[in-house]
Amino acid sequence: MAAVRETVExxxxxxxxxxxxxxxxxxEKAPLGLTEDTVRFISAKKNEPDWLLEWRLAAFRRWLTMTxxxxxxxxxxxxxFQDAYYYAAPKQxxxxxxxxxxxxxxxxxxxxxGIPLTEQKMLAGVAVxxxxxxxxVVTTFKEKLAEVxxxxxxxxxxxxxxxxxxKKYLGSVVPTSDNFYATLNSAxxxxxxxxxxxxxxxxxxxxxTYFRINEKQTGQFERTLIIAEKGSYVSYLEGCTAPQRDExxxxxxxxxxxxxxxxxIKYSTVQNWYPGDEEGKGGVYNFVxxxxxxxxxxxKISWTQVETGSAITWKYPSCxxxxxxxxxxxxxxxxxxxxxxxxxxxxMIHLGRNTTSRIISKGISAGKSSNTYRGLVSVHRKAxxxxxxxxxxxxxxxxxxxxxxxxxxxxxNPSAILEHEATTSKISDDQLFYCMQRGIGEEEAVALxxxxxxxxxxQQLPMEFAVEAQKLVGISLExxxx
Amino acid sequence: MNDxxxxxxxxxxxxxGNALPGAGSWLARRRADAIKAFAQAGxxxxxxxxxxxxxLRQALDKAAFAPAPEHKGAxxxxxxxxxxxxxxxxxxKLVFVNGRFHEGLSDMARLPKGVELHRLADVLSExxxxxxxxxxxxxxxxxxxxxxxxxALMADGMALRIRKGVRLDKPLHLVFVAADAGASxxxxxxxxxxxxxASILESHLGGKAALADIVxxxxxxxxxxxxxxxLQDETADSVHLxxxxxxxxxxxxxxxxxxTLGCGLSRAQNFIRFAGExxxxxxxxxxxxxxxxxxxxFSVVDHAVPGCTSHTMFKGVLDGEAEGVFQGKVIxxxxxxxxxxxxxxxxxxxxxxxxxxxxxxLEIYADDVQCAHGSTVGELSKDAIFYLRSRGIPDAEARRxxxxxxxxxxxxxxxxxxxxxxxxxxxxxxxxxxxx
Numbered sequence: 001m002a003a004v005r006e007t008v009e010x011x012x013x014x015x016x017x018x019x020x021x022x023x024x025x026x027x028e029k030a031p032l033g034l035t036e037d038t039v040r041f042i043s044a045k046k047n048e049p050d051w052l053l054e055w056r057l058a059a060f061r062r063w064l065t066m067t068x069x070x071x072x073x074x075x076x077x078x079x080x081f082q083d084a085y086y087y088a089a090p091k092q093x094x095x096x097x098x099x100x101x102x103x104x105x106x107x108x109x110x111x112x113x114g115i116p117l118t119e120q121k122m123l124a125g126v127a128v129x130x131x132x133x134x135x136x137v138v139t140t141f142k143e144k145l146a147e148v149x150x151x152x153x154x155x156x157x158x159x160x161x162x163x164x165x166x167k168k169y170l171g172s173v174v175p176t177s178d179n180f181y182a183t184l185n186s187a188x189x190x191x192x193x194x195x196x197x198x199x200x201x202x203x204x205x206x207x208x209t210y211f212r213i214n215e216k217q218t219g220q221f222e223r224t225l226i227i228a229e230k231g232s233y234v235s236y237l238e239g240c241t242a243p244q245r246d247e248x249x250x251x252x253x254x255x256x257x258x259x260x261x262x263x264x265i266k267y268s269t270v271q272n273w274y275p276g277d278e279e280g281k282g283g284v285y286n287f288v289x290x291x292x293x294x295x296x297x298x299x300k301i302s303w304t305q306v307e308t309g310s311a312i313t314w315k316y317p318s319c320x321x322x323x324x325x326x327x328x329x330x331x332x333x334x335x336x337x338x339x340x341x342x343x344x345x346x347x348m349i350h351l352g353r354n355t356t357s358r359i360i361s362k363g364i365s366a367g368k369s370s371n372t373y374r375g376l377v378s379v380h381r382k383a384x385x386x387x388x389x390x391x392x393x394x395x396x397x398x399x400x401x402x403x404x405x406x407x408x409x410x411x412x413n414p415s416a417i418l419e420h421e422a423t424t425s426k427i428s429d430d431q432l433f434y435c436m437q438r439g440i441g442e443e444e445a446v447a448l449x450x451x452x453x454x455x456x457x458x459q460q461l462p463m464e465f466a467v468e469a470q471k472l473v474g475i476s477l478e479x480x481x482x
Numbered sequence: 483m484n485d486x487x488x489x490x491x492x493x494x495x496x497x498x499g500n501a502l503p504g505a506g507s508w509l510a511r512r513r514a515d516a517i518k519a520f521a522q523a524g525x526x527x528x529x530x531x532x533x534x535x536x537x538l539r540q541a542l543d544k545a546a547f548a549p550a551p552e553h554k555g556a557x558x559x560x561x562x563x564x565x566x567x568x569x570x571x572x573x574x575k576l577v578f579v580n581g582r583f584h585e586g587l588s589d590m591a592r593l594p595k596g597v598e599l600h601r602l603a604d605v606l607s608e609x610x611x612x613x614x615x616x617x618x619x620x621x622x623x624x625x626x627x628x629x630x631x632x633x634a635l636m637a638d639g640m641a642l643r644i645r646k647g648v649r650l651d652k653p654l655h656l657v658f659v660a661a662d663a664g665a666s667x668x669x670x671x672x673x674x675x676x677x678x679x680a681s682i683l684e685s686h687l688g689g690k691a692a693l694a695d696i697v698x699x700x701x702x703x704x705x706x707x708x709x710x711x712x713l714q715d716e717t718a719d720s721v722h723l724x725x726x727x728x729x730x731x732x733x734x735x736x737x738x739x740x741x742t743l744g745c746g747l748s749r750a751q752n753f754i755r756f757a758g759e760x761x762x763x764x765x766x767x768x769x770x771x772x773x774x775x776x777x778x779x780f781s782v783v784d785h786a787v788p789g790c791t792s793h794t795m796f797k798g799v800l801d802g803e804a805e806g807v808f809q810g811k812v813i814x815x816x817x818x819x820x821x822x823x824x825x826x827x828x829x830x831x832x833x834x835x836x837x838x839x840x841x842x843x844l845e846i847y848a849d850d851v852q853c854a855h856g857s858t859v860g861e862l863s864k865d866a867i868f869y870l871r872s873r874g875i876p877d878a879e880a881r882r883x884x885x886x887x888x889x890x891x892x893x894x895x896x897x898x899x900x901x902x903x904x905x906x907x908x909x910x911x912x913x914x915x916x917x918x
Contacts, residue, residue, distance in 0.1 A: 402847040407843075408839070409838070417858075423852075
């Protein structure tokens with residue numbers, strides 16, 4: 001009997017979302033709903049200059065005229081945008097000098113997440129700008145970065161300290177009128193990271209931010225802006241986990257990357273928002289606009305993403321290859337289980353000469369989930385000698401899930417060489433049998449095979465993430481076989 | 483109704499509707515519903531996802547086709563290679579001039595027993611014809627809505643029914659000629675009963691600026707085989723809009739191939755649905771376009787049942803300011819296990835101003851399936867040209883060889899050796915025109 005109870009308990013543990021805990025911190029909220037006043041409230045809270053308030057209000061007014069996009073292959077009940085809070089900040093009254101002054105509960109949360117805030121973890125060489133709900137709490141490694149002139153700070157701080165940079169680049173890649181969710185974000189964004197790498201600097205460490213949604217009913221509207229000046233290099237890591245929740249949470253972030261001549265930006269994401277329960281109830285809606293602009297010659301932007309969470313993912317990290325010889329890369333693993341719905345992919349817009357792009361997308365659907373790759377490769381008339389290679393493979397686990405591929409290929413220049421390949425298959429019985437007869441359990445075998453399937457993408461991740469991501473692949477598929 | 487062309491079709495229906503076949507029958511009501519639905523939606527435009535790359539509304543607004551008149555006097559075929567392409571093939575022949583059956587030019591005597599070949603108007607009271615006309619492949623598919631226009635205005639067409647076990651002794655050749663300017667709406671119905679076999683050749687020719695709106699509804703019963711080859715070679719100021727819808731029962735086989743050389747704007751839609759296990763459909767094509775030609779292939783292969791195989795391949799060369807479009811979709815429904823679906827689109831751009839848009843889609847709801855699609859766009863390989871020139875072959879000839887070799891991979895898929903030869907000659911001739 002004891003053994004049986006133990007099994008039941010173990011299964012119960014597995015069922016629970018590993019990162020589903022809730023931290024009780026009093027927070028300061030904007031009033032429920034979204035009006036011009038909400039926008040003014042957020043702007044005032046952030047003590048923003050007038051031009052930014054006007055920018056937000058313009059976006060808000062435009063947003064009112066827009067309708068939600070419905071073309072994605074996802075379905076969800078209509079969102080009541082008036083039934084959400086658009087701003088929440090953990091109450092932190094005084095400026096902090098050291099970690100000791102940070103709310104211990106907050107630190108506890110980070111501890112559980114394994115964020116390397118403490119001394120010991122600093123040795124890992126990761127500078128963390130920890131975003132808790134909407135306001136940055138603590139930032140480490142600042143001095144070291146400041147030495148080489150790298151600016152890495154919360155967006156609100158950048159608005160105060162480097163308004164000329166923010167004004168110049170904010171909305172220059174994703175304009176306020178871009179799409180429904182990006183426009184909404186422009187109106188109400190509350191926090192995010194700002195990164196500026198000066199000319200010729202190779203950022204001495206991987207930069208990372210942990211985004212967490214904590215306050216109940218609060219949509220998070222992150223705004224990230226990364227600028228890599230001529231000849232610079234930066235690798236930015238973003239990872240997400242969110243507490244278990246019953247109500248759907250809206251997450252509409254905007255990420256803008258600008259790479260000038262010879263600069264390189266590597267942007268890696270591990271997304272692990274709460275996917276909802278067995279029936280798909282309560283998961284996060286992740287409607288994100290991410291775009292990189294290879295503005296200078298020989299620049300390079302590389303997106304790597306591991307998407308395992310969220311009830312709904314609507315995300316298309318893109319590259320505008322404007323500079324001659326610039327290069328865009330997109331490596332993606334999207335895993336869906338349960339009732340998750342993923343509609344994700346990329347856009348490669350080739351404008352400059354000799355621009356190249358590479359797309360590797362691995363979609364894995366299990367349970368009753370739906371997984372769609374949607375991508376665009378577009379070659380403009382003046383873009384000579386463009387080269388693109390696209391590979392999107394789908395793996396289906398079980399017969400209740402679905403996998404879709406929707407590539408758009410548009411060419412207006414004959415010198416372009418574009419290739420697109422896609423396959424759909426299931427885990428072969430032979431492979432599974434081989435693993436199992438070697439004594440590897442079925443779930444472990446599936447994780448092993450899937451990790452092999454994803455290898456091309458996992459290899460692109462920085463070390464710190466690669467290990468975590470591999471584990472995540474296994475965890476995400478728990479309960480999908482047998 | 484918010485555009486001129488839509489309004490002109492509605493007017494055409496109001497003035498001539500009563501004279502169309504089927505007046506006073508079930509079809510009259512169906513036509514009334516169809517024109518209403520069509521008028522409400524209007525002609526498709528680029529804001530509709532299924533029409534993302536082709537603006538039919540704009541093209542028809544600009545062309546402003548009046549209804550095609552009944553042709554008077556002798557019919558003179560255009561002096562093109564395409565007009566005589568199938569002349570050497572012994573076939574039963576049906577000729578439609580301006581969308582109307584022309585008895586004098588047709589030859590449909592001596593059909594084998596069990597082969598029933600009629601004009602559309604003669605079969606409208608029959609249940610099978612009604613079922614085919616009323617059949618809708620997918621309610622949600624935007625692209626299929628345009629069939630309503632044809633249903634409302636169809637004036638004539640061919641109806642072929644082959645009784646169980648009968649084989650059509652020689653191909654059936656359908657010739658569609660636009661002898662006068664204007665819009666015509668034609669509907670063809672094909673029912674092949676169990677174990678039958680037939681080949682259909684289609685030539686679409688034109689001397690005048692015309693809109694050819696053609697819908698072909700096909701039903702293949704178990705073990706039936708239909709081979710279909712279509713040549714589209716109308717004038718540069720014409721618009722060609724064709725929809726082929728086919729349902730395949732168990733072990734049925736459909737092989738359809740289209741060679742597109744003509745027309746200013748053409749859109750060819752194929753909707754294939756598997757209704758029985760073990761069936762195979764192959765929907766392929768080749769195209770060679772120049773000047774301001776625009777060609778859009780829209781194809782949906784719906785694997786609704788397990789164990790079927792499908793193949794879609796379109797290859798084309800684009801010169802001048804020509805624009806090619808391929809929108810394809812393979813759907814594998816839940817439980818349609820052991821499906822094998824292949825889809826390929828390849829285009830060669832021969833000029834600076836040519837362009838190609840492709841959207842090969844997969845939509846898969848079953849796990850034990852093999853599906854693959856591919857798409858390539860590029861220009862002629864400089865290395866290959868260099869190789870041929872280094873062997874003493876002049877530049878123009880080298881290019882011609884490479885283009886023909888490129889298209890040949892698709893043409894290989896056309897039914898009948900004779901048809902393949904004819905298509906190769908036509909493509910070769912097309913290239914000759916380009917060089918001169």
